Amino acid sequence: MRGVVMYAPGDIRVEDLPEPKIVEPTDAIIRVSATCICGSDLWPWRGLDEVTAPAPMGHEYVGVVEEIGDEVTTLRPGQFVVGSFFASDNTCEICRAGYQSRCVHAVPMGAIGTQAQLARIPLADGTLVATPDTPSPELIPSLLAASDVLGTGWFGAVAADAGPGKTVVVVGDGAVGLLAVLAARELGAERIIAMSRHADRQAMAREFGATDIVEERGDDGVAAVKELTHGLGAHSVVEAVGTQQSMMQAIRSTRPGGHVGYVGVSHDVELPGLELFFAEIHLLGGPAPVRRFLPELIDKIWRREINPAKVFDLELPLADAAEGYRAMDERRAVKTLLTV
Amino acid sequence: MRGVVMYAPGDIRVEDLPEPKIVEPTDAIIRVSATCICGSDLWPWRGLDEVTAPAPMGHEYVGVVEEIGDEVTTLRPGQFVVGSFFASDNTCEICRAGYQSRCVHAVPMGAIGTQAQLARIPLADGTLVATPDTPSPELIPSLLAASDVLGTGWFGAVAADAGPGKTVVVVGDGAVGLLAVLAARELGAERIIAMSRHADRQAMAREFGATDIVEERGDDGVAAVKELTHGLGAHSVVEAVGTQQSMMQAIRSTRPGGHVGYVGVSHDVELPGLELFFAEIHLLGGPAPVRRFLPELIDKIWRREINPAKVFDLELPLADAAEGYRAMDERRAVKTLLTV
Numbered sequence: 021m022r023g024v025v026m027y028a029p030g031d032i033r034v035e036d037l038p039e040p041k042i043v044e045p046t047d048a049i050i051r052v053s054a055t056c057i058c059g060s061d062l063w064p065w066r067g068l069d070e071v072t073a074p075a076p077m078g079h080e081y082v083g084v085v086e087e088i089g090d091e092v093t094t095l096r097p098g099q100f101v102v103g104s105f106f107a108s109d110n111t112c113e114i115c116r117a118g119y120q121s122r123c124v125h126a127v128p129m130g131a132i133g134t135q136a137q138l139a140r141i142p143l144a145d146g147t148l149v150a151t152p153d154t155p156s157p158e159l160i161p162s163l164l165a166a167s168d169v170l171g172t173g174w175f176g177a178v179a180a181d182a183g184p185g186k187t188v189v190v191v192g193d194g195a196v197g198l199l200a201v202l203a204a205r206e207l208g209a210e211r212i213i214a215m216s217r218h219a220d221r222q223a224m225a226r227e228f229g230a231t232d233i234v235e236e237r238g239d240d241g242v243a244a245v246k247e248l249t250h251g252l253g254a255h256s257v258v259e260a261v262g263t264q265q266s267m268m269q270a271i272r273s274t275r276p277g278g279h280v281g282y283v284g285v286s287h288d289v290e291l292p293g294l295e296l297f298f299a300e301i302h303l304l305g306g307p308a309p310v311r312r313f314l315p316e317l318i319d320k321i322w323r324r325e326i327n328p329a330k331v332f333d334l335e336l337p338l339a340d341a342a343e344g345y346r347a348m349d350e351r352r353a354v355k356t357l358l359t360v
Numbered sequence: 361m362r363g364v365v366m367y368a369p370g371d372i373r374v375e376d377l378p379e380p381k382i383v384e385p386t387d388a389i390i391r392v393s394a395t396c397i398c399g400s401d402l403w404p405w406r407g408l409d410e411v412t413a414p415a416p417m418g419h420e421y422v423g424v425v426e427e428i429g430d431e432v433t434t435l436r437p438g439q440f441v442v443g444s445f446f447a448s449d450n451t452c453e454i455c456r457a458g459y460q461s462r463c464v465h466a467v468p469m470g471a472i473g474t475q476a477q478l479a480r481i482p483l484a485d486g487t488l489v490a491t492p493d494t495p496s497p498e499l500i501p502s503l504l505a506a507s508d509v510l511g512t513g514w515f516g517a518v519a520a521d522a523g524p525g526k527t528v529v530v531v532g533d534g535a536v537g538l539l540a541v542l543a544a545r546e547l548g549a550e551r552i553i554a555m556s557r558h559a560d561r562q563a564m565a566r567e568f569g570a571t572d573i574v575e576e577r578g579d580d581g582v583a584a585v586k587e588l589t590h591g592l593g594a595h596s597v598v599e600a601v602g603t604q605q606s607m608m609q610a611i612r613s614t615r616p617g618g619h620v621g622y623v624g625v626s627h628d629v630e631l632p633g634l635e636l637f638f639a640e641i642h643l644l645g646g647p648a649p650v651r652r653f654l655p656e657l658i659d660k661i662w663r664r665e666i667n668p669a670k671v672f673d674l675e676l677p678l679a680d681a682a683e684g685y686r687a688m689d690e691r692r693a694v695k696t697l698l699t700v
Binding site for chain 2: 113114117118119121122124250251252262264267275276277282285286287288289290291292293294296297298299300301302303304305306307309
């Protein structure tokens with residue numbers, strides 16, 4: 021089968037790989053219908069994360085069940101499924117509390133690689149959610165978004181306690197930030213401030229429900245949010261970047277007693293204890309437990325209540341994955357969908 | 361009047377000070393019945409916080425209203441009152457959300473000093489809560505505890521989401537940590553693990569409701585908590601010290617999706633972003649909004665349901681305040697009550 025492999029920063033190749041096999045009786049093999057490139061895939065591409073080459077790439081996926089292990093009971097070959105970027109048993113205490121990305125048996129799908137024609141999904145019963153029927157093709161990109169960026173933006177908004185009457189700030193205008201805007205709107209937020217300095221992303225943020233745009237960053241960005249919130253700061257702030265500047269901007273934009281939901285993978289961040297102490301805010305973040313939200317998100321997509329697919333502004337065949345990475349790195353694309 | 365003044369680290373004097381006057385029409389003057397020495401007063405005493413000498417000391421207090429400003433409407437001279445260590449208007453949006461220590465008009469009582477015969481209380485209507493009647497003398501130490509240590513331990517337990525079915529860890533065996541144990545019990549926690557290596561404090565923790573004691577610190581302490589919680593970590597962890605070691609111990613003792621409530625004033629703490637990201641825990645802390653809890657705490661004390669006064673294991677007249685500081689610094693006393 022064909023699959024994407026990173027050999028070094030900037031060196032992405034699509035090559036023949038051995039077909040995955042059932043290893044554990046709880047595994048399933050899926051034929052991938054669509055996959056995509058994540059903002060987090062750009063860190064090693066840029067040389068900012070170490071690459072243990074050659075590394076199979078990708079952790080977002082939708083597809084059709086091809087084969088199931090002997091202990092898989094809830095799925096059958098032929099079903100269309102959406103899964104999270106962490107495989108999880110969905111039965112342990114941590115999963116039952118809603119933190120499936122930290123399941124005691126969690127397997128990061130990025131270590132397996134889903135930018136490929138086939139993928140082995142561990143803990144298939146706990147990881148995969150079947151759609152009600154075979155989706156019509158135009159729904160596939162939105163279902164793919166649910167696999168990570170939508171689920172992650174959603175978790176960010178939930179972790180930030182977005183809801184009716186709340187002013188929500190979203191720091192970061194990548195696909196996750198934009199979908200956090202959509203999530204905040206779906207959760208009933210009164211006012212949604214998107215922080216973005218790119219006209220195309222501002223437009224998409226407005227389409228997803230942003231009521232205000234702030235172009236300033238850092239201290240100026242914080243001052244602009246304070247200005248919009250009677251000097252108090254926002255109730256809810258979603259951080260969707262992962263840098264020191266974005267985390268501090270998120271923390272400082274939050275009113276005392278407010279909530280920061282942080283979903284940008286942390287890079288060289290150190291939070292100063294004393295400032296955090298006197299900020300008196302709620303913090304919750306980490307790899308999104310997408311599995312918690314999948315049934316609800318699939319349902320909203322199936323009913324065509326939301327259209328998160330809009331974040332895919334570039335669609336390429338798997339064979340052209342390298343161009344997809346370049347386009348995202350150069351910000352020519354918000355997010356690249358790879359058809360398989 | 362007589363009052364406590366710090367001239368330099370280790371140099372505490374009790375001397376004649378000018379009597380406080382009503383400055384703002386929202387002020388009240390109270391005649392202090394009892395005050396005490398806080399763990400946070402020891403930081404400057406030890407030279408670990410800067411001292412802008414001479415500094416009036418103290419921020420915990422109960423007493424009798426002596427005089428009220430023209431705009432004070434809910435209090436009258438002669439009433440016995442308990443107040444928080446932050447004066448607050450209790451009407452702004454932040455106060456109404458329950459974060460009175462970050463009131464938009466907050467005044468830290470430590471800047472005024474309550475280790476004295478009289479004290480000016482700003483924003484008296486919002487800050488002071490009158491008891492149902494003049495308390496019998498044996499209730500006064502417990503009411504004094506409500507002013508800070510009990511209210512702070514309570515906030516720690518609430519911020520850590522302590523409640524029925526939960527395993528709660530308390531890091532720190534000072535007065536706040538011990539009263540966080542009491543709070544966790546009152547909030548219905550199923551299991552309460554106190555981390556302490558001092559026999560007398562272990563005994564007090566057990567009296568307040570601790571079901572388990574862990575003597576190890578750092579990584580060994582974390583391992584001991586994991587051992588007691590099927591390898592998962594606690595649901596709720598209260599941090600009541602404020603050092604890098606205690607914060608990391610708290611974070612690492614918490615299961616994914618669990619809650620850390622941190623109330624130890626932060627000293628040289630830097631939280632590593634990536635570890636925090638993958639810990640996937642809720643964090644909430646800061647100076648406790650004691651005012652939120654005062655009515656409930658006064659009620660529990662009045663009904664003699666709780667006896668937080670046990671943390672006062674040394675009682676001295678105000679004139680002997682210096683000995684009170686020394687005794688706490690040398691850990692001869694958990695907490696010193698000063699009679700006025």
